[in-house]
Amino acid sequence: MHAIRSVAVNVFKESVRDRVPYNLVLFAVLLISSSYLLGQLTAGQDVKIVKDLGLSATAVFGLFIAVFIGIGLVSKEVERRSIYPLLAKPVSRPQFIAGKYAGLVLTLAVNVAVMTIALYVVLGYMSWMEPAAVRASWDAPGPDPRLLKAIALIFLELMLVTAIALFFSTFSGPLLSAALTLGLYIVGQFNADLKNFDRVVNSKTAIWLARGAYHVLPDLSAFDVKTQVVHGLPVSSGYMLATTGYAAVYIAALLLGAVAIFSRRDFK
Amino acid sequence: MPPVIRIDELTKDYKVGFWRSRPYRALDRLSLEIAEGEVFGFLGPNGAGKTTTLKLLMQLIFPTRGGAEILGRPLGDVQARQRIGFLPENPSFYDYLTAEELLNYFGQLFGYAPAERGRRVAALLDRVGIGAERRLQLRKFSKGMIQRVGIAQALLNDPEVIFLDEPMSGLDPLGRRDVRNLILELRDQGRTVFFSSHILADAEALCSRVAVVANGRLAAAGRLSEILAFQVRGWDLVMDTIRPDVLERVRPVVRRATEISAGRYSLEVPLEQPPDRLLAELVAEGATLVSLTPIRDTLEDFFVRRVAEAGAGARAEEAARARD
Ligand SMILES: Nc1ncnc2c1ncn2[C@@H]1O[C@H](COP(=O)(O)OP(=O)(O)O)[C@@H](O)[C@H]1O
Ligand SMILES: [Mg+2]
Numbered sequence: 001m002h003a004i005r006s007v008a009v010n011v012f013k014e015s016v017r018d019r020v021p022y023n024l025v026l027f028a029v030l031l032i033s034s035s036y037l038l039g040q041l042t043a044g045q046d047v048k049i050v051k052d053l054g055l056s057a058t059a060v061f062g063l064f065i066a067v068f069i070g071i072g073l074v075s076k077e078v079e080r081r082s083i084y085p086l087l088a089k090p091v092s093r094p095q096f097i098a099g100k101y102a103g104l105v106l107t108l109a110v111n112v113a114v115m116t117i118a119l120y121v122v123l124g125y126m127s128w129m130e131p132a133a134v135r136a137s138w139d140a141p142g143p144d145p146r147l148l149k150a151i152a153l154i155f156l157e158l159m160l161v162t163a164i165a166l167f168f169s170t171f172s173g174p175l176l177s178a179a180l181t182l183g184l185y186i187v188g189q190f191n192a193d194l195k196n197f198d199r200v201v202n203s204k205t206a207i208w209l210a211r212g213a214y215h216v217l218p219d220l221s222a223f224d225v226k227t228q229v230v231h232g233l234p235v236s237s238g239y240m241l242a243t244t245g246y247a248a249v250y251i252a253a254l255l256l257g258a259v260a261i262f263s264r265r266d267f268k
Numbered sequence: 269m270p271p272v273i274r275i276d277e278l279t280k281d282y283k284v285g286f287w288r289s290r291p292y293r294a295l296d297r298l299s300l301e302i303a304e305g306e307v308f309g310f311l312g313p314n315g316a317g318k319t320t321t322l323k324l325l326m327q328l329i330f331p332t333r334g335g336a337e338i339l340g341r342p343l344g345d346v347q348a349r350q351r352i353g354f355l356p357e358n359p360s361f362y363d364y365l366t367a368e369e370l371l372n373y374f375g376q377l378f379g380y381a382p383a384e385r386g387r388r389v390a391a392l393l394d395r396v397g398i399g400a401e402r403r404l405q406l407r408k409f410s411k412g413m414i415q416r417v418g419i420a421q422a423l424l425n426d427p428e429v430i431f432l433d434e435p436m437s438g439l440d441p442l443g444r445r446d447v448r449n450l451i452l453e454l455r456d457q458g459r460t461v462f463f464s465s466h467i468l469a470d471a472e473a474l475c476s477r478v479a480v481v482a483n484g485r486l487a488a489a490g491r492l493s494e495i496l497a498f499q500v501r502g503w504d505l506v507m508d509t510i511r512p513d514v515l516e517r518v519r520p521v522v523r524r525a526t527e528i529s530a531g532r533y534s535l536e537v538p539l540e541q542p543p544d545r546l547l548a549e550l551v552a553e554g555a556t557l558v559s560l561t562p563i564r565d566t567l568e569d570f571f572v573r574r575v576a577e578a579g580a581g582a583r584a585e586e587a588a589r590a591r592d
Contacts, residue, residue: 080360085354085356085359086374087326088352088353088354089349090349264330267323
């Protein structure tokens with residue numbers, strides 16, 4: 001266990017030294033300046049836009065961290081051969097993979113937490129500035145606690161994307177891993193459409209293929225509840241639970257795959 | 269006493285070629301046993317298969333055939349690594365860490381408590397001579413300094429067996445001397461050291477036994493003294509103030525006479541002819557002795573000949589296979 005933790009902490013340390021936290025500053029600046037601008041344009045009518053923007057930015061910034069650190073997690077160690085002395089220590093290859101994954105999830109957690117706080121601060125300030133009459137016209141309160149549900153699902157999605165990036169990086173270089181991960185991310189956004197493919201075509205094999213693809217490829221649209229949350233619509237606990245379960249199973253499968261490939265690999 | 273390292277028919281084929289990949293045998297049925305407390309030199313020219321062997325022993329790559337045991341445990345035993353140290357060839361670490369942080373990280377992997385770690389790390393950094401740079405990020409380290417960090421991390425767990433792949437490479441003469449002394453220290457502490465090198469002087473200064481590999485095959489193994497001893501080829505007699513007529517007289521009994529400076533000659537005396545008589549004769553003619561040294565193959569000569577033989581052997585085999 002201490003081995004996994006040590007590897008994870010080192011991933012976190014590397015991300016800090018690689019100036020990943022700077023993206024948080026960028027996030028805050030973007031959020032604050034855009035809400036200020038929107039406030040000027042719409043006279044404070046639309047707190048929804050700020051919420052939507054804040055959640056989207058959290059997802060996008062997180063995606064960049066997950067992909068660009070994730071693809072290098074393993075391949076960089078192999079490329080610069082820092083893995084040689086490491087694996088000669090009492091660390092098994094599965095522990096190495098687990099540690100790398102945990103480290104990036106930790107990095108993401110810290111980043112998402114800071115972005116969440118920034119979003120709430122901006123929303124709190126906006127609702128404090130507005131007269132009660134304007135606030136009453138909003139679908140949901142400014143610093144709405146229900147936003148946390150959307151953020152939780154964004155975080156789950158990031159965990160899933162991290163697992164995808166890590167999986168690819170166990171057997172391919174950073175460029176190919178990035179392409180594959182981003183490709184899968186984009187496919188994942190539209191995957192839900194495959195489920196309803198039979199409404200569009202009526203070839204049996206095409207439908208069968210689409211069904212198969214739907215089950216194999218990740219369905220990332222499930223993690224997007226921004227619209228509901230921003231409009232103050234409910235997201236049920238059942239939905240949260242089912243989506244969490246889906247992510248857990250998918251991540252576990254990816255990590256097992258990564259371990260299986262990585263454990264057999266020769267380091268040239 | 270069972271051997272500390274037992275290598276048994278270890279074989280590795282690499283896949284080469286992109287489209288039609290075919291196996292390339294980098295190591296061919298290597299068998300070796302190394303006893304406790306030995307400083308074992310694993311010698312061979314570049315491309316001989318030394319690094320391949322060490323990577324196999326560290327499970328960085330997997331054997332095509334054969335196997336090995338270290339400290340009585342099969343390869344891949346993660347717990348056995350608690351007692352093993354490894355310095356990779358041209359090591360490379362995390363350039364965003366300082367030397368101290370790197371060793372601390374590795375110390376965590378060994379499961380040491382913070383106090384224990386701090387003690388070991390500080391002592392080791394001093395021991396390898398980079399105590400003053402402990403807070404410097406590794407990206408600012410020279411190649412020689414990185415090599416020293418590499419040695420430090422290989423000794424972090426006070427290992428019983430230490431594998432060093434080309435430990436002297438990238439070091440200046442001072443660094444080489446330091447590493448040599450370090451290996452001798454380890455020997456005096458009863459550690460087993462297995463190191464690879466293509467530099468023969470290193471082995472001559474350090475090893476109790478050596479193995480020579482060439483083209484992936486074991487070419488020779490044994491005590492250095494045994495391998496060199498049977499190769500004394502004659503004597504090099506250097507004498508001063510030899511008169512020209514005396515030189516002409518002794519010329520038939522020497523293999524070669526080389527003038528070093530006026531009147532001073534280096535005379536190569538064949539092995540069959542002990543140099544005492546010649547020496548006495550020359551002294552009687554007024555010449556003075558400068559030095560008398562046995563001529564023997566350096567490991568280098570040995571190397572070159574063995575490599576040539578191994579190459580010829582492989583070619584002969586290939587030709588035989590082609591005929592079949
Ligand atoms: N990853 C690899 N793929 C293909 N061939 C390799 C690989 N690594 C080493 N070789 C070849 O195997 C042989 C032995 O290499 P190596 O063990 O590195 O030699 P040494 O360490 O003795 O210099 C060389 O001919 C080398 O070109
Ligand atoms: Mg080598």
